[in-house]
Amino acid sequence: MSAEQKNQTGGSLLELRHIDKTFNSGSVSELSLFKDFNLSVARGRFVCIIGSNGSGKTTLLNLLCGGETPDAGQILLGGRDITKEPEHVRSRRIGRVFQNPAFGTCPQLTILENLSLADRKGKSYGLSRGVSGKKLDEYRSKLELLKLGLENHLDLPVANLSGGQRQALALLICTMTPIDLLILDEHTAALDPSSSENVMELTRSFVQEKHLTALMVTHNLRFALAYGDRLLMMHRGKTVLDVCDGEKEALHVRDLTERFNEISIEDGNDV
Amino acid sequence: MDVFLGLFTGVVQEGFVYGIMALGIYVTYQVLNFPDLSVEGTFPLGSCVAGVMIAAGLNPWLACLAAFVCGAAAGGITGLLHVKLHITDLLSGILVMTALWSVNLAVTSGSAVMPFYNQPTVYTTGPAALIPDSQNSLRAVVVSFVFCLIVKVLLDLYLKTKSGLLLRAAGNNPRYVVSLGKDPGNMKILGLMLGNGLAALSGCILCQREESADIYSGTGMIVLGLAAVIVGINIFNGLKFLRSTTAVVLGAVLYRGVLVAALQMGLPTNYMKLLMAALLTVVLVAYQTMPAGRRKKHVS
Numbered sequence: 001m002s003a004e005q006k007n008q009t010g011g012s013l014l015e016l017r018h019i020d021k022t023f024n025s026g027s028v029s030e031l032s033l034f035k036d037f038n039l040s041v042a043r044g045r046f047v048c049i050i051g052s053n054g055s056g057k058t059t060l061l062n063l064l065c066g067g068e069t070p071d072a073g074q075i076l077l078g079g080r081d082i083t084k085e086p087e088h089v090r091s092r093r094i095g096r097v098f099q100n101p102a103f104g105t106c107p108q109l110t111i112l113e114n115l116s117l118a119d120r121k122g123k124s125y126g127l128s129r130g131v132s133g134k135k136l137d138e139y140r141s142k143l144e145l146l147k148l149g150l151e152n153h154l155d156l157p158v159a160n161l162s163g164g165q166r167q168a169l170a171l172l173i174c175t176m177t178p179i180d181l182l183i184l185d186e187h188t189a190a191l192d193p194s195s196s197e198n199v200m201e202l203t204r205s206f207v208q209e210k211h212l213t214a215l216m217v218t219h220n221l222r223f224a225l226a227y228g229d230r231l232l233m234m235h236r237g238k239t240v241l242d243v244c245d246g247e248k249e250a251l252h253v254r255d256l257t258e259r260f261n262e263i264s265i266e267d268g269n270d271v
Numbered sequence: 272m273d274v275f276l277g278l279f280t281g282v283v284q285e286g287f288v289y290g291i292m293a294l295g296i297y298v299t300y301q302v303l304n305f306p307d308l309s310v311e312g313t314f315p316l317g318s319c320v321a322g323v324m325i326a327a328g329l330n331p332w333l334a335c336l337a338a339f340v341c342g343a344a345a346g347g348i349t350g351l352l353h354v355k356l357h358i359t360d361l362l363s364g365i366l367v368m369t370a371l372w373s374v375n376l377a378v379t380s381g382s383a384v385m386p387f388y389n390q391p392t393v394y395t396t397g398p399a400a401l402i403p404d405s406q407n408s409l410r411a412v413v414v415s416f417v418f419c420l421i422v423k424v425l426l427d428l429y430l431k432t433k434s435g436l437l438l439r440a441a442g443n444n445p446r447y448v449v450s451l452g453k454d455p456g457n458m459k460i461l462g463l464m465l466g467n468g469l470a471a472l473s474g475c476i477l478c479q480r481e482e483s484a485d486i487y488s489g490t491g492m493i494v495l496g497l498a499a500v501i502v503g504i505n506i507f508n509g510l511k512f513l514r515s516t517t518a519v520v521l522g523a524v525l526y527r528g529v530l531v532a533a534l535q536m537g538l539p540t541n542y543m544k545l546l547m548a549a550l551l552t553v554v555l556v557a558y559q560t561m562p563a564g565r566r567k568k569h570v571s
Contacts, residue, residue: 086454091450091452098446121450127434129431130432130433
């Protein structure tokens with residue numbers, strides 16, 4: 001039983017029940033990743049997920065977002081079964097920032113056009129004007145929150161922005177409309193240290209202000225400890241560490257690396 | 272001098288009509304990043320539909336609308352094959368192009384050429400009748416120009432609507448469209464419908480000038496359209512005040528001009544398609560403009 005489940009009963013926003021997932025089923029390269037995997041996340045939690053390559057972090061996110069479907073089991077978001085929902089339908093309630101800064105925005109379109117599109121998320125895209133002048137001030141004030149000066153370059157194609165700027169914009173875009181769940185998929189991994197810090201600070205402030213529930217996969221152990229209020233360590237499709245609040249705050253990077261090493265030894269150093 | 276003027280008006284007139292098709296290819300190839308071959312079938316489809324309707328005494332303007340709708344339907348099938356049945360983009364186009372050969376023959380009841388001489392066409396009725404018959408070739412240029420201009424302006428306006436922005440996003444970053452809660456596959460289908468509708472409209476207008484529909488008229492349309500898009504965008508986009516759509520139309524006129532010039536310099540007509548392909552090859556090598564990041568599969 002995880003720390004989360006001990007602390008609270010019911011009221012969880014996200015629930016994964018008895019998830020099975022096997023890749024390349026029936027072939028020599030068959031890989032059974034998840035076997036009866038369970039996870040429940042309470043509303044308002046900011047969960048950091050760490051783990052070595054192949055531990056199932058990314059698959060977990062793909063299962064949540066709809067890029068992969070589980071072989072068995074159920075995924076519930078806000079009490080609704082979304083296991084079979086297509087990716088684009090889930091996206092209306094789930095925001096995702098990708099590792100690759102090029103994924104979260106449309107490079108050819110301008111900042112303004114990107115924001116205007118994002119503003120309509122979940123609604124219809126008809127034949128009305130793509131960019132409305134009425135919203136300009138609102139967009140500017142939102143861009144000011146990023147502290148990157150983008151509010152003065154509304155008509156610049158996003159392709160001209162740096163990775164850090166794009167990632168900050170992607171974060172703004174996917175939290176612009178009300179969402180239930182924010183997924184951060186190693187979203188600082190491709191950025192330089194100072195951009196990473198900036199994007200992480202923005203992440204913290206957006207999650208706090210909008211009371212979002214967030215799942216963040218990261219390889220940066222320092223970020224995993226400094227941000228969020230729950231930490232999961234995954235290994236071979238299992239949760240090997242699950243701590244909340246005070247317990248998490250008591251952890252040090254050293255503890256995590258030790259735990260990583262233990263796992264590595266268990267596996268005969270093949271990690 | 273008169274000969275030269277005649278050639279010039281011919282090039283400009285045809286260039287504008289092919290420009291409409293090139294705008295269609297601009298939508299599929301440039302905006303959607305989809306190499307759509309069904310155009311080779313939808314272009315003559317437009318002309319066959321128009322030919323049959325006009326020969327039957329129906330309104331030529333109605334024929335234009337019908338051609339657009341038929342082309343859009345065929346483009347929709349290309350899209351469905353690709354998006355719903357997961358057939359590759361090139362193959363979806365080839366399937367539809369091949370199937371349309373029979374469809375076009377069915378439309379014309381089996382004849383490869385469908386003449387409708389002396390029937391009213393868009394070049395002789397409606398607003399075109401304001402220009403007297405004596406100014407025949409000028410009238411043809413004006414009609415072609417106005418048609419092309421209207422299509423271009425409507426396309427420009429569309430690409431600035433919410434739906435248009437989403438279409439551009441679907442070609443540029445399908446993942447982004449998914450994250451906005453929309454299925455990029457549907458946008459692809461929509462774009463293919465638009466592109467092929469325009470190709471059919473172009474075929475419909477071209478055949479009305481010749482007063483005869485020809486099921487062979489589609490051969491080489493991909494090459495012509497692509498050349499127009501690539502030449503136009505690379506040569507004319509340096510001029511910042513020109514929109515891409517304008518550049519594409521100018522590209523069509525320029526490309527047409529080069530072909531006609533070659534014929535005038537004594538190239539036998541039989542070598543026309545060879546020249547078209549050779550020219551596009553030169554253009555492709557010169558600019559190396561395969562759109563970056565073209566993905567083999569759409570994000571489903």
